[in-house]
Amino acid sequence: MSNIQETIRSGKLPQHIAIIMDGNGRWAQQQGHERTFGHKNGVEAVRSIIEGAGELGIKYLTLYAFSTENWNRPKEEIEMLMGLLIQSIHNELEKLIKNHVRLMMTGRLSDLPESCQNALQDAIDRTAFNDGLTVVLALSYSGRTELTDAVRAIAQKSANGEITPSEITPETISNHLYHNEIPDPDILIRTGGDYRISNFLLWEIAYSELFFSPIMWPDFRKENLFDIIYDFQHRERRFGKTGEQVREQ
Ligand code: FPP
Numbered sequence: 001m002s003n004i005q006e007t008i009r010s011g012k013l014p015q016h017i018a019i020i021m022d023g024n025g026r027w028a029q030q031q032g033h034e035r036t037f038g039h040k041n042g043v044e045a046v047r048s049i050i051e052g053a054g055e056l057g058i059k060y061l062t063l064y065a066f067s068t069e070n071w072n073r074p075k076e077e078i079e080m081l082m083g084l085l086i087q088s089i090h091n092e093l094e095k096l097i098k099n100h101v102r103l104m105m106t107g108r109l110s111d112l113p114e115s116c117q118n119a120l121q122d123a124i125d126r127t128a129f130n131d132g133l134t135v136v137l138a139l140s141y142s143g144r145t146e147l148t149d150a151v152r153a154i155a156q157k158s159a160n161g162e163i164t165p166s167e168i169t170p171e172t173i174s175n176h177l178y179h180n181e182i183p184d185p186d187i188l189i190r191t192g193g194d195y196r197i198s199n200f201l202l203w204e205i206a207y208s209e210l211f212f213s214p215i216m217w218p219d220f221r222k223e224n225l226f227d228i229i230y231d232f233q234h235r236e237r238r239f240g241k242t243g244e245q246v247r248e249q
Helices: 003-009 023-030 035-056 070-071 076-098 112-129 143-159 170-175 222-233 242-246
Strands: 014-021 059-065 100-105 134-141 186-190 209-212
Touching: 003 035, 003 222, 023 035, 035 059, 035 076, 035 222, 059 070, 059 076, 059 222, 070 076, 070 134, 076 112, 100 112, 134 143, 143 170, 186 222, 209 222
Parallel strands: 014 059, 014 186, 059 134, 100 134, 186 209
Antiparallel strands: none
């Protein structure tokens, strides 16, 4: 284990890290390749980050792999990404199982092609009882859609007389999101040099520490993740309180 890993492990670890994996297309184009070449190379970054998060003992890692808006991309790119997902699951599943990784997804599974749904569901089922790192793939995910689905479910309960409007609290909303059992992210990372949230986990990142990296996703490695976690451990999270109040706790 490297020095920085030892140092991080002796500090307070984030429970949940969420990542917007951006920059695949530009990385490929900068080298005169098709955008899809960037996605293929992005898989190596995914592998490195899962490995690094697992080594540190992080509990949850959420990866934004495909947004609802990504359906508007060229058909060939979408097909390639779905194929890459199936192929990656196929190639990596045994290793994930061996490393006690549990795979989950967030988003609308039913939007995905059937072959993709089957591969994912099989991997989710076969890793369901693993107790190491949980990797959550956000696929056909949109933060606004997740909130809309929660509002619909709560409205339905209200119409059924199960809850009154005045009983609805922020906890009620949290409890109706896709995965209320997962703690909110402590860290949100976006690679690729842009400063946007792009409809990712809008409710859940209310108090996340934000990190924007200029590194394009295919070049991102666990060492870059460790640097970010080290910075995180030196930030003061006040959750609306004063610095003095937090330090007295
Ligand atoms: C954003 O880069 C990336 C994606 C839309 C896809 C992410 C997919 C992978 C990293 C590979 C497969 C994933 C798994 C989990 C096996 P972009 O194309 O928007 O880049 P750009 O901003 O440079 O155009």
